[in-house]
Amino acid sequence: MGLSPRHVSPGTPVAETLHYNHxxxxxxxxxxEETVAELCTRFLVKGVINSExxxxxxxxxxxxxxxxxxxxGYVITHHDIxxxxxxxxxxxxxxxRAEAILKELRExxxxxxxxxxxxxxxxxxxxxxxxxxNPLNFVNNFAELSGELLDELLELLEPLNDHLEGATRTDVxxxxxxxxxxxxxIADHGRRADNIVKSMxxxxxxxxxxxxxxxxxxxxxxxxxxSYHAVRAQDRSFNATLDRRFDAAAGEVKLVPQDISRVLVxxxxxxxxxxxxxxxxxxxxxxxxALTITTETRGSDVSxxxxxxxxxxxxxxxxxxxTPFFTTKPTGxxxxxxxxxxxxxxxxxxxxRFDVSSIxxxxxxxxxxxxxxxxxxxLGERRKT
Numbered sequence: 076m077g078l079s080p081r082h083v084s085p086g087t088p089v090a091e092t093l094h095y096n097h098x099x100x101x102x103x104x105x106x107x108e109e110t111v112a113e114l115c116t117r118f119l120v121k122g123v124i125n126s127e128x129x130x131x132x133x134x135x136x137x138x139x140x141x142x143x144x145x146x147x148g149y150v151i152t153h154h155d156i157x158x159x160x161x162x163x164x165x166x167x168x169x170x171x172r173a174e175a176i177l178k179e180l181r182e183x184x185x186x187x188x189x190x191x192x193x194x195x196x197x198x199x200x201x202x203x204x205x206x207x208x209n210p211l212n213f214v215n216n217f218a219e220l221s222g223e224l225l226d227e228l229l230e231l232l233e234p235l236n237d238h239l240e241g242a243t244r245t246d247v248x249x250x251x252x253x254x255x256x257x258x259x260x261i262a263d264h265g266r267r268a269d270n271i272v273k274s275m276x277x278x279x280x281x282x283x284x285x286x287x288x289x290x291x292x293x294x295x296x297x298x299x300x301x302s303y304h305a306v307r308a309q310d311r312s313f314n315a316t317l318d319r320r321f322d323a324a325a326g327e328v329k330l331v332p333q334d335i336s337r338v339l340v341x342x343x344x345x346x347x348x349x350x351x352x353x354x355x356x357x358x359x360x361x362x363x364x365a366l367t368i369t370t371e372t373r374g375s376d377v378s379x380x381x382x383x384x385x386x387x388x389x390x391x392x393x394x395x396x397x398t399p400f401f402t403t404k405p406t407g408x409x410x411x412x413x414x415x416x417x418x419x420x421x422x423x424x425x426x427x428r429f430d431v432s433s434i435x436x437x438x439x440x441x442x443x444x445x446x447x448x449x450x451x452x453x454l455g456e457r458r459k460t
Contacts, residue, residue, distance in 0.1 A: 077130045089151070090115055100131055117141070127156075136160050182423055208272050215265040222258045225251075286449070289332045291377055292321040292370055298336050299368060302343035306351070313351055315364040325370045325377050329448045330425055338417040342381050342441050345413070349385025349439060356386075375447055376427075382440040388433040396431060425449055 077099075082092045093111045096102065102110050117124055124141045138154040229251065236244065299317065307313055343366070350364035369380040388396070397418040421429045426449050433439040 077133060101128060185419060185423055208269075211265065211268055211272060215262065215269060218258055218261040218265055222255070222262070225254060225258065285331065286329055287332055288327040288329050289335075291325045291328045291379070292323075294332055294336060295321070295339060295368060295370060295379060298339035299343055302340050302347065306344065306347040310351070313347075313354075313364075315347065315350055315366060318365065318367040320367065320369040322370045322372050322377075324372045328377055328445060330445060331420075334420045334424065335445075338420050338443065339379070339381075341413040341417050346381055346383035346385065346439070346441075349387070350383050351385075353384075353386045353436070373444065376444050377447055378445070379443045380440060381442075382438060384438050387435040387437050387439050388431075389435050393431055393433060397429075421445070 090111055093114055097107045126139045129136050136157045138156045140152050141149055143149045346366050354364055365384050367382045371378045397415055418429050421427045421443055425445055428444040430442040
């Protein structure tokens with residue numbers, strides 16, 4: 076208790092002990108007389124009064140109980156509960172550690188599920204891209220070879236030009252020009268298709284989930300081009316205005332490029348779907364589908380904002396947006412997994428944020444915020460930290 080014998084000898088007023096306690100700082104920075112008087116008044120209340128106090132001199136924790144006596148006095152008992160408090164603190168800390176480990180396990184399990192799903196989708200995409208690449212190589216190679224053969228044929232036929240009549244000569248020149256133009260177009264579009272296939276392969280290649288310093292603007296541009304070409308491949312009449320507002324200071328960000336690319340492709344595809352649907356249903360010939368893509372540096376973070384002027388979403392839809400298998404698309408047009416997986420990649424894998432805002436029939440905006448540097452750690456390493 077930290078009290079001398081004279082403070083607990085028979086006949087010593089309790090107020091004297093309380094004054095002593097106040098002088099050594101037991102009650103903090105409070106007026107002495109008012110505090111002592113208030114404590115003495117509490118002692119007179121019928122029934123047991125419990126309180127805890129830590130002794131300043133030795134740090135021991137006391138459970139103090141005061142009970143009135145029939146003769147007008149009262150009994151004050153002090154129980155040393157230091158060991159009990161220590162055990163309670165250890166149990167509380169052990170519980171907190173267990174809850175933290177359980178949370179880590181759940182996050183790790185979720186990441187493994189996401190990686191397995193993305194690996195399956197990546198394998199499917201890679202297989203399709205490889206199947207396309209083989210015939211595409213034949214198209215590109217034979218287009219180039221046909222151009223060379225045509226040049227050789229023209230050289231061989233050049234001595235005969237003087238024997239052709241004027242009208243026939245003009246027709247031959249027109250046919251040759253058209254054939255050369257067609258071959259150039261085949262070669263140009265073949266190279267363009269080849270770049271798209273390469274982007275699909277890069278998009279599908281998991282790379283073992285490796286973290287890499289990646290040019291953020293280049294990654295966004297690549298995903299945008301891949302998505303736009305994919306949508307136009309399904310509907311050649313579709314066109315959209317693409318407003319790029321890239322922050323040059325965004326620079327390189329440490330991330331898993333294949334996974335973030337999948338997120339961006341999914342968001343772009345959804346935005347193109349929204350603006351195309353509005354174009355078909357709004358009945359306004361002046362409506363122009365448009366996407367605004369913005370990258371921005373925010374201190375130690377970077378953000379990617381995708382805004383479209385499509386059909387938008389209601390509050391009820393936004394609340395369910397990241398729920399697995401939830402989709403607003405007609406049956407067969409959407410799996411309901413895209414945004415759910417995207418959320419897991421951004422929030423759980425990359426420790427970022429995924430924000431959504433929308434006004435129905437006006438716009439929808441998705442904002443991804445990523446830390447510039449994230450250190451990938453194993454579960455055991457995270458426990459140590």
